[in-house]
Structures are given as C-alpha cells and as structure tokens.
Amino acid sequence: MTEEIIIAGFGGQGVLSMGKILAYSGIMENQEVSWMPSYGPEMRGGTANVTVILSDERISSPYLQLFDTAIILNQQSMDKFENSVKPGGLLIYDPNGISHHPTRNDIQIFQIEGTKIAAEMENKKIFNMVILGGFLKKKPIVKIENVIAGLKKSLSERYHHLIPLNEKAIHVGMENIHPYQNLVN
Amino acid sequence: MTEEIIIAGFGGQGVLSMGKILAYSGIMENQEVSWMPSYGPEMRGGTANVTVILSDERISSPYLQLFDTAIILNQQSMDKFENSVKPGGLLIYDPNGISHHPTRNDIQIFQIEGTKIAAEMENKKIFNMVILGGFLKKKPIVKIENVIAGLKKSLSERYHHLIPLNEKAIHVGMENIHPYQNLVN
Amino acid sequence: MAKVQGAIAVNTEVCKGCEVCIPVCAEDVIGMSDTVNRKGYHYAYMKNPEACTGCTNCGIVCPDRAISVYRVKVSA
Amino acid sequence: MAKVQGAIAVNTEVCKGCEVCIPVCAEDVIGMSDTVNRKGYHYAYMKNPEACTGCTNCGIVCPDRAISVYRVKVSA
Amino acid sequence: MEILDIIKPENQVFCKTKLMTDSALSYCPGCGHGTAHNLTMEVIDEMGIVEDTIGVAPVGCSVLAYDFMNIDMTQAAHGRAPAVATAIARTWPEKYVFTYQGDGDLAAIGTAETIHACNRGENIVIIFVNNGIYGMTGGQMAPTTLEGMISSTSPYGREIKSMGSPLKMTELVANLPGVYYVTRQSVHTHKHARKAKKAIQKAFENTRLKKGLSFIEIVSNCNSGWKMTPNESNIWMEENMFKYFPLGDIKVDGILKQ
C-alpha cells in the first residue's frame, strides 16, 4: 500500500501539523513515511501545503506532482491542486471560503464543513482534526488508536490533556463528510 | 646575448631603481628585458633584491636560481646569493658592512667602495649609480648614452636636473672597481 | 456653514483584512465583512458611511493601499 | 647618603639602530656605534656610562628589547 | 448625499500612487513594509524625480520591493545594499539613490558596509525598516531584537548575557561625520505615517543638495514573526519597541540632537 496525499490551505489552519500526525500514525503501524512541506516566503501569510506519503516500501521522492488524495482548505489551494489529483483519486475540501467549487468528474469529491464544525465545537484549533477524521473515514489507512498514539508523540506533554477533545473531533469529522455533486455537469 | 643579473641589498640603497634603469637602458637598445623584484614583508626594513634580464631573445622566466652577475650590497645578501653566481660568473660587492667576504674561487669577484664614494661625493642618492658604473665597466652590455636615456625615462621630470650628477657617478664608479683576491685560498 | 462628507472605496480583492485601518478612523466608519474575498480574507467596508469625513487616515495606514478616499463639501 | 649607579648591556646583534632609546634617556647616556652589526645596523652603546642611573626608560621603549638594565646602590 | 455621488473621480482625495505597481504585495496582512513602500514612492512621485531615482532592494521580506516599486531597482546581496548604492551614487552623481533594508540586513551581516558608507558620507538615502526580527527567514533573532523578546532562535527570550544587547545602529551611525540626517520614525498610525513621509522627503531633498547620507529608521511590526495580530503588534510596538528605540530626529543638518 502506498498513499500519496497533499494537504493545502492557509498557514493558520494546522495544515503542517495535520500532516505530521498522519505521518506519526503511519510510523505507529510500521509504515515508511515522508512529510515534505512547501517552504519559504510563499508561506508569508498565504498558503501552506504538505505532501505526506505512507507506504510499506522505501519512499524514493518525498516530492510529487500527482496525488492519490488532495485535502484542500482554501480557494488558492483549490486553484492550485484540483488538477493534481490522480484520475480516480480523492478530493476532500471545506466549502468555507470556496467560491469556485471543483469541476472534475474523473475523481471522487467530498465536502466537510470543518470550519463550521470547529466553530460549533467552540475550538478553532481542532479544525484540522475534524478534517483528518473525514479523510480517515474515506481512507482508513491508519487505525484511530494509532492516530491517537501519533498525536501523543507530536504534541508536547503540556497539551496531552487536549487529546480526548481531538479524538472527539476526529469522530465528528468522520460523521460529517459528504459526497459533493457538482451541478455543472 | 643574454645577461641575467641579481642586485641585492637594503631597501634604502636604490636596488630596485638601479635595476629599473638597467632595464630601461636595455629597452633603448631594443633588447628584451625583464625586472622581477622580491616582494612582500621580507622587504620590511630588511633586504630587497631584483632580478634583471637583458636579452635579444624572448625572455621565458623572469625568475631565476642562478645568475651571470650578482651585485651584492650587504652581508645578508652576500650570505644569500654568493652561491647563486654561475661558475665563471661575476660577483660585484661593496665591502662596506661586509664582515664575511666571498670565498668562491670559480667566479670573478670585484669590489667597489660605493658607500665611501657616495659619502665623498656628499650624496647618498647616487650610490646605486656608482655601483652601476662599476658593473658596466666589467660588462658593457649597454651604452652609457642609453643608460642616460633610460635614466630620463625612469626619473620623473622634476629630477632631470640630477642627471649630470648621476652620469658623473657612473663614470666614477667605472674608475673605482677593483678585483678582490680573497686570501682564504 | 459648509461641512464635508467623505467616503471610501475598498478594493475588496486587494484588502487583506489586517484591520489596521479601523483604529485610525476617528469616526468608527470601518467594519470587516462577514464573507471572505478570493484570497480568503474578510475585507473592510463602510459600516456607517455617513460618518466618514474623508480624512484619509485609513488610506495612509493601509499597507496595501486598498482604500481610496473621496470627499465633498456639502452645505448643511 | 646612598646614590644609585646604573649600566645597560646592548645586544648588538638584536639592536636595529632605531634610536628611540636615545631621547628617553634623561642622562644622555646612549650613542650609536660607527660600525654596523651583521644586519648592517649601527647599534646603541653607552657613550657616557657613568651618567647612567639604571632608570630602565631605554629598556622599556626598545621595541626589540635589545637593552638589559643593571643598577647598584653605591654610597658616596 | 448618496455614497455613489461622493465616490466620483473628481472627489477623490486619496488613492494608491502610480509609482506602486498593481502586483499584490507579498507581505503579511498589516505589515509595515507595505506602508513604508507606499510612502517612499509617494515622495518620489510628488518630488517628480522618478526618472532620476534608482532604488536598491535588500535581502529580506522586502527583497521583492522591486516588484512593487514602479521604478528602476537593483537587488543587492544580503547586507551589501550600502556598497551597491555607493557605486551607483559615485558613478551617477546626479541621481537619487536609496537603499531599503531590514534590520538583519543592515545591522547584522551588513554592519561593515553600513558603517563605512555612512562614514564616507555617500550621497544616498538609507531607509532602515527595523522590526526587531528576521522576518523573511521565519522570525529569527535580529541584532535589534529586544531583551526577553521571543524569536525562533531566542525561544526563551533574548538573553543579554549570551546574545548581547539590542543594537542601536541608528544612534551609532549618527556619530559619524559623514552622516547628515538621522531620524527614527514609524508608520503604524496616520500621524506617524505622515511624519515619516516628511522625513523621507527631507532625506531626498538632502540628496538633491548633495548633503551626504540620510539615514531613516522606521520602527515597524512583524506581526507574523511576533505571532500577533497586526493591531496587537502595533500596540506591542508602541509599548516595547519605542521605549528602547525612541522615535524622533537624532541628527539634523549634520548636527546631533542632545
């Protein structure tokens, strides 16, 4: 199994840490993992993205053009990465702030109202966990308990009390991911 | 004809300019010339030397180990260059301040009391011209008028009034060079 | 007696929602939109237009010069 | 009453004939040799030894530390 | 009166100068660089000297100044803008030459070039944007970072003992005879921005009059690096930066203010 994922959104949305938790979960399952962020001034306030690969073979290039899954969290990232999903691949996005919805019909497209849900749960910080939950619902490539183990690893001690909340967020996310039918076609 | 000469002494003795005048004289006779000074901190107060080559062929290396003529003006230079004279070559030196006189008997050795003469002529500056005169007496490789022409070239205008004095010094030098018999052997 | 009335035009796609224009407005004219622009920023707008005096304070502190300011004299 | 008498020993091969020791000698003890050392420098010597007080001024300004200074108490 | 009746070309009293291009600034929302850029270009525009102005961009967030300032510009190696500007001013004595530099660029790696261009009294303008941090590279400590201030290379706060005190480059260069005008400004409010603009104008006037070097420090925010919202960062700046880096003229017409 090899899963090649791009996660893209704003700097503040916890894009990089979401990728990191996913990678850690992979390690918990003895998979090979790589995590390659975009870096440098384009992060300046604007978009951030990270390529995460989980595989049971040695990973050659951590840097990719095409992905099995794209998790897209703002319009700029949608413009940039909609066409980077492999045919038959998966595109998950949060409709919040999206003015131009995806139009491809050779891939599966799902929506998850991460921003809204996080707002309802009154904790912006768990936004990325909600999204992660949605993704894992569609691609259960790692077990939840390993995600939690990964969380423990990547969070510093003094945040461990937040783990239950994050776990909850993951489950909420799993329940709130819905297919998107674009009406264009 | 190719004449390879080293002139060595103190910084203050006009060693470099003497070589320069010699080189200019060569140019006046349409010879190929090169002038290669010792440079860098070893000049710091201490010795200065210059290698001058006059030739009617293109000069390959301006930098030599052995010389046809060595003109030696202090003890350190004597220690350094006595053995750099080619067998059968010429060594000219000013005995002033020389405690260890040359001992080779496979070369011609001449003395010239440049310091004394310059003192008598009450002009330290012409010391190197006296020595040059002595050398030209032994090796008339350039005509005196060309030396004068060379002097004109290398001296800046405002010193041209000194040229007659320098010419005189050359002639005095020619008259005051004497063979040196070292009594060691 | 003639008083001035002002207005600002915000280039909503240029605005980055930094909000530094808000504290410099003595008349509390400026508010931030609920919706976001294409870059995802909430943008400035005149939440109470009639108060604007066209003093240009907002314009001069806007790093992105998203604001143009207009002013007219109106006789009361 | 006891007065001091001094003397200096110049390392003539180390001396560079710079003469900076001369002006600092209040007693005008130091002169320069007519002959030169192996390096070709005229070197310092005591031209009037009896005047030396052993004050060490010359020694401390000699860049090459060519001077050693000696001093004895002598009762007049 | 209807807004649409007010928003008419003939009523416009303020808008972006044409000496700023239409490319969106690469700076974070609320970053002082944008305002500093605009004020500088407004001065060049109003003085009508664009045809004779050559700018030197640094390495820092404002490396892309040449994308935004609609004038001839060259981009200097990190810290070397004063040397670059020196050569331009020497070979084009009639031009208006300015550098635009950050605090890491000017006060760390560029210290020697800054001190010596100032000491030679080159006829240039140096605009020094001091945000107390290395913005571009992700918020590392700068020579100007305040005591106790947190950055990615002083994660527990700048400690004077091991990292030294914040460096007051501006006061330092004011001591050099070649420097004619030295002032410290800010651009975060309309009042400050208007004063800063006057200072920039004075600096370019000095160039016109061949008075030598004018040095304008602009204390600014780096809200990303400081991890605050823009308005928070401006308040923090007033309360902390201005204490250590007080605003105002330091040297005017070649005379030090006491």
Add this chain to the structure above:
Amino acid sequence: MEILDIIKPENQVFCKTKLMTDSALSYCPGCGHGTAHNLTMEVIDEMGIVEDTIGVAPVGCSVLAYDFMNIDMTQAAHGRAPAVATAIARTWPEKYVFTYQGDGDLAAIGTAETIHACNRGENIVIIFVNNGIYGMTGGQMAPTTLEGMISSTSPYGREIKSMGSPLKMTELVANLPGVYYVTRQSVHTHKHARKAKKAIQKAFENTRLKKGLSFIEIVSNCNSGWKMTPNESNIWMEENMFKYFPLGDIKVDGILKQ
C-alpha cells in the same frame, strides 16, 4: 665603580621577558609593534597566567606575533580575530583570550566582527594597534588615516569628501553596553609605555573578573609607511595623531567618561 661590576645578574633590573621568543622581530626598526608585543607579554608573565592565555594574531605586520609571543596562539583571517576569539572564550570560559589587531584589520574589513563581539560583550581583550595605515601591504590608506595624510592609496593626502573621515572605532565601540573598558594609549616613550602596560594589566584583570570586553587602542607609528625615521615618526605622531586620537580612558568599569 666599574661597569663590569655593575653588569652582573644580581644587579639586573630590566631585561626581555621570557614570554618573548628569541626570534628577531620582523618589524622595522623603531616600530611600535615590538614594544606593544613586549608590554603585553610582560603583563601575562607578571600576572602568571601564561598557562591559561590564548592569543589571536591578525593579518597585518603583526601576523607573525605568534613567532614572537611565547604563548599559545592562533592566527585569524584578515579582520576576523574578534570572531575567532569569541569562539575560544565561549568554549574555554576560564581562559584569558585576547586579539592583537591593526587598524586595517579591525576597523576596515573587520568592522562587523569588531562591533558585534563588542556588542555581545565577549569576555576578551582586544589590543588595537592604530598606526593610521596599512603597514604590511606597503602603506595604503587605512580607515584611521588622518585628513591630508599621504599613503600609497592617498598619494595626494586623504581627502575627506571622497574617502571619508578618519574612523574613531574606539569611541564607537565605547557606546556599546557590552564593552566594559575602553582606553587609548601609546608606547613611544617610557611614560606612555608604562601607562599602556597598566592599561593592558587592567584589561586582563577584567577578563579574570568576567567583566566583558576590554578594548585597548594603542596609537603607534609606522615609520616605514609614514616614510620617516622612528624618532621623527614619534614626534609626528604626538603632533598629529594624538590631536585626532586623544590619549586616555574613554570608558572605565562600564562607565563612559564625559
């Protein structure tokens, strides 16, 4: 009393310190470097700290200081001695670390390293021999060359307009909080040499007490570069150099003298 009766070991009151080697100094006759070397080594000797002293030689005439000072020394790239000394002092906090630098080395190419080592208040001693010229390379103009002074790169005299004013590096660094002791001395007469020696001793005492950076400028001659006899050069120095570079303490125990 006979001279030979006086010149006996038991009567010796002054001789070369054993912390100077027997190799002949490479300096020109009468060059102040020799005296400065000897005074420094006499202090190290008298303080009994040779086993804990590490010296840093510059690039300049005194590059060969390591041949003459009979202590552990490393030779730094041109201008970088303060950085080299910083690392040694940081990794060997109990040692006495000093740099010995010329004015070209310290005030031209080494400006940034000097300013920042001073600003960090490194616990080191900087001995700065200012002879107003680049001696080693044959007498080119230095940042410290006086107005109108002739050098091989200012053959018609230093001109302020194009070459800038002589740089008072010592006054400049005195403004930095990290610098604890700053003084300007000379070594050309016994009086001056004795005072300079006291200053050097104070500096190393500061190191012992971990007070931070001590900066000692020694205004000296470069008779070769100045094209004078040693005694002429010392007189010229008093009449010209001391006017612009006045001798005396500038900062003592961390407090600036006014």
Add this chain to the structure above:
Amino acid sequence: MSELKLMKGNEALAEAAIRAGADAYFGYPITPQSEVIEYLMTEQPEKRTGMVVLQAESEIAAINMVYGAASTGKKVLTSSSSPGISLKLEGISYIAGAELPAVIVNVVRGGPGLGTIQPSQADYFQSVKGGGHGDYKLYVLAPASVQEMSDFVEDAFIIAFKYRAPVLILSDGLIGQMMEKVSLKEQIPRLTNDEIIEKYGSWAVTGKKNRERNIITSLDLQSEKMEARVHRLMKKYEQMEKEDLRYEKILCDDAEYLIVAYGSSARISQKAIELARKKGIKAGLLRPITLFPYPKQALFELADQVKGILSVELNAGQMIEDVKLSVQHKVPVEHFGRTGGIIHTPEEVLEALEQKIIKNGNLRYHKTRESSIL
C-alpha cells in the same frame, strides 16, 4: 532499540550534533537550513551537554568562530546554504590550510546569486573542486535521507579529527526540509577540557602548560615550508581515497545501464531504475556517498559491464566531469538534471535514460565528445 522519531533532516542533524558530543555550533539563519539553529536554540544543549550555540552576525563570523574553536581542539560545526557557503569559503580555505578539524553543512538551494530557496545540487563543483582559493579539498559526505542527516554527523567528526581537516556534509533543501523516521544514536559524552588537552595537546592551542607553545596558522613565508604544507595536505587526500571512500551499489550486478546519482537525486533515481526494471530495462544505480573521495575505481570497473552511464544531478551538469574522469571514455556518459529548484520525477529520469543513453548507445564517442562541453 534506539528511539524512533519523526524529524526534519535539519532537525535530525542538529540533534545528532548534540549526541555526537559536539562542543559548539555557530551559524547564521538562511533558508532552507534555519531549523538547525532553531532546533538547537530550543533544545538548549548548553543545559544537556554543555554544548555552546551562538547565532553569529554573519556566515563569515560563524566560519571564523568555527576556526577559533577548532584551533583549541573543540568539536565544532556550522551550517548554511549556498550563498552563505560562498561567504565562508575564505574561512574554509583557512581551516584546510591550518589543518583544523571542523564540520560544515551545506543545505543547498538553487543558484547562482540569490537564486531560489528550493532544493538544488548546483554546489557540487564548489564542494569537491575546492571553492575557496589554493590547493585543498574537502571530505564531502552526501546524505540521501533524514537518517543519514543524523548518522553522518558523527562520521564527519571522526574523519575531521582523523585527518585534522574540514569535512562538508552536502545536503539540499529536500533532505533538509522533509520529515522521515529516524533512529537516533546514543549520546556520546563531550570531552572534558583535560581530555582535549590530553588528546590534542600536540597541536591545539589550549594554553601553554607543561609543553612548548602551540601555533595554529596557514601562513608560511618560506616557500619551501609552504610547499611542504601543500604536500602534507595532498597526502591526506590520498589517504582518504584509500581508507575512507564510501559508496552504494543498487541493482548493479546485472546492470546494462547505469545511473550515477547522490543525495536526493539518488532517491529519485532509485525509483527510476525500479520503473526501468518493470519495463525490462536492466538499470542499476551507483550512489557516491562521499563525493570526495570519489568512487573512481568502482565506476571504472562498472564501465566494463554497462553500455552507458547517466549522471543525474539537480544542476546543469557538474558531477558528470568526475564520472567521465573515472570511466575514462569506455562508454558514453550523459547528464540529466533539472535546475532552478525543480525536482525531476522518477519518470523524467527514466525517460532521460532511454533517450540519452539506451537510444544512442551506438553514437557513443561522438556523443561523449559533444556532451563534454559542460
């Protein structure tokens, strides 16, 4: 089993420096390597091991600080990226000339000039041909994974002290920025000052105590001495070639076509030869782990076996010269590489192998001649 962590290459290198018992790090921020100093400042090794970490005012100050600490026998390193390394070259040349042990890390970005902050391998020439002035070389290690970013630090120090010579770890933005699993080594205790004086007292400047004075310098005014110094250096480099050459052969036993690549290019090329083999092309990969010394002999021998060689580098063609010098014109050698921060895909590499080597296998000499232009 030692602890397994998920780390960036830059972080792994920084942690490895602490664990290798380094005494000091001096650096100046630059993308894409700033995480090295950021990690160290956060970890506070001063408290863990007593290691000194200092942010210098510039790369030049940093490399000269390295020179200073190395002069005293301390284990010291610095890191930077391309433009910063250019600034360090005078200092690096001094370290080589003065025969000091030191570790320098270059997390390469694209040049020339300010260029791009994206990954590149365009500093190969600078690294192996002696970017600085004079006759010297660097021992160059090229990590291809986060694990190697960690492992090579200790290796580098061992070589640095074995030869008293500077060692370069030549990484790039890809290896520096990516996160992978890394198993960290045990902490090696730092040497005490007494141990340093004991071990390195013959040369290090630690204060003249119970011995003659030590001097660190790269200057020799007597040409004979300077020539002797140069010969001493050359001897070291010959010994490195004999004793410390490192490389990896992948699928080479039956290879008909060979790719030579290091660092991140080697990772991508490995995928490329896997794809090639799926297509039935017998491709192999030679990965130089040390760029100096270079696996000349291994290449020379493989050249008898394969039909052609492709040098894959993230640059316009630099290592290809060493490949050619090794192959000695037995088979065609071509270059493939993207530049400017673009990272070639395994597919691109495979296509290049097919187009430049397999297809033109017969035009060999003509080809090599032309392509020897860069």
Add this chain to the structure above:
Amino acid sequence: MSELKLMKGNEALAEAAIRAGADAYFGYPITPQSEVIEYLMTEQPEKRTGMVVLQAESEIAAINMVYGAASTGKKVLTSSSSPGISLKLEGISYIAGAELPAVIVNVVRGGPGLGTIQPSQADYFQSVKGGGHGDYKLYVLAPASVQEMSDFVEDAFIIAFKYRAPVLILSDGLIGQMMEKVSLKEQIPRLTNDEIIEKYGSWAVTGKKNRERNIITSLDLQSEKMEARVHRLMKKYEQMEKEDLRYEKILCDDAEYLIVAYGSSARISQKAIELARKKGIKAGLLRPITLFPYPKQALFELADQVKGILSVELNAGQMIEDVKLSVQHKVPVEHFGRTGGIIHTPEEVLEALEQKIIKNGNLRYHKTRESSIL
C-alpha cells in the same frame, strides 16, 4: 607606433583600464596586486577620463560596488588576490546570476589560507569550475606577459558586455610584479551617461525615463523562471565556446610530446620545450589563453599526434582534469608543478617531461588511472 613603456604587470593592467574607458574601479589592498589601486590613485583617472576609483572597506564591499555600478551599465572592474577573491565569490555568483557585465582580476598567490604571497596558479579550479554557488561559469583570460596584462583588459570588457557576464583575468604574482616592455593602446573615450542609456537602456537601471522600469536581480521564486535563467546562462557559455575560445600553439606541428600550460607556467614551459628541442626531443606547447572556454577540440586533435601530454601548473594538479576531459584517454596525461610559491625552472619542467611522459609512454593506461587521483 604607440608608446613603449617599462611597467609592472599590475601597473600595465591599471593603465589599460583607464585607456579602455572604464568608468570605475573598486578594490581593497592585497599583495601581490596592490599596485593596481596604488597606480590608479596616483594617476587620478578621475581627472584624465572621469573614471571613479575608490578603496573599499573590504573585498566584499568592493565586489558589491562592482555589482552596483554594473547594474547601471557602467564599465567597472575590481582586482584582488586569492583570499580576497574567495571573499568575493558570493558577489561574483550574484553578478553571474543577475547577468551583469564586470571584470574581476585575480593576481594569484599561494594558498590555501593565508598561505604565501608568492606566485601560484592554485586558483584554477576556483576560477573555471565556479568557485561560488550555483550553476554559472566565468569567462577566464590568462595573461602570460605584461603586454597581455594590458591587452586583456579591453578584451575582457568586450566579452563582459557581449554576454552580460562576469569575466575573470587570472594572473599571478609573477606576471603582476614583473616589469616588461609594454606598448599601450590609445585611449578609448568613456561612454557618456546618455550613450549608456542609449546602448543599455533595455536592461540597465539608470532611472525610469521614457520606458518601463528595469530590474536587476538574480532571484526567481518561481522555479520555472529560475530554470529558464539557468538555461539562458548555459546558452551563453555554449556560445562562448563557439565564438570566443582563445589559445596559442607553439612548435606543435611536428610535436611528439605536448606540454599544456597557461600564464607564467606557459612562459617557463616555452623555455623548457626550447631546451627539449636542443636535446632532440620534439616537444610542443599548447597555451590556453582562455581557461573557460577551454581548447578541448585542439587538445583532442593533438592527442592523435603526440605520445603523451604534461600539464604544467603552479599547483598540485588542477587543470590536468580539463586536459584529461579533452584528451579523452587517447594518450597518457601527467601533471607537473611546484607549489607554495616556488616557481619551477625550465630545467625542472623538461626533466618532468622526460621522467613522467617520455620514459613511461608505454604504461599509459595504468598511469593515467593512478594519476587521475588528484
């Protein structure tokens, strides 16, 4: 006939810069090239032609001043020696990346480190393999006489502006310090500012007047653009190889043995082949005048004619790599050179030719393999 003078190489170069119509010189003193700035300061070209001469605070400031003046289309040069050139490498890489015309002079001394102030050719690698970071090259001219120190200045400016690229004049302490006859060229008038705006207005930053703004930069945040920039540079270098290669063949027509040498080594080697011919050995000399581009084809062809080739350099073996890459293993190639400031004599060179080449002509392949170590 133009005036004949006796001048040092450094002085001749400085005078030639004035006469070539240079607009500015920026430099920092260092032996053995300080005469360049000393001559200029004495001549006061500001009064003769309006040329600006400034002593910078460092080599780094100087090269960045060059960058600044070059950004505006001015004819500008700097000079230094080995350690100073190392410090300029970041700036040189910027000049190459930003595509600016500039002339840099290196009067080489012996390295590494502070090394020696005596003559050397140990900066060959740094000069031709891109000492700075990134994919760039310098057009390198190697004068072998005072006359060429003078002549090459104008040549260098012509190339610099033809390609908008940095040109290096690679001299050494021997050529820089020696005096020879030199015939000086006529004064070329400096361009007026209007002429500069006229000629270079398409790219130079001279103030935005009647045109869109000009920008000088080496930065491209988009990798595609950066790659395009690198390709643009590579195209220039290919064109240089086609159009501006320079070399000299001496006694090569009937040569059985070949010496390859440049600069001062070429002078000495010429004497050596004369001595050889006196002994009946048919030796010839190929003197590369440009080190990049390199006379690859000429060497490749001579390799069919000669039995062996000796690369003579004042270093531990650097140019030999380019000789081998050109010869493509047709005949044995060996290196001979003294280092540390020692200058080999014609006799030494001849002996090396006899020992390393003539004697071992048969062991060719074995030999070349071994000797490919350095």
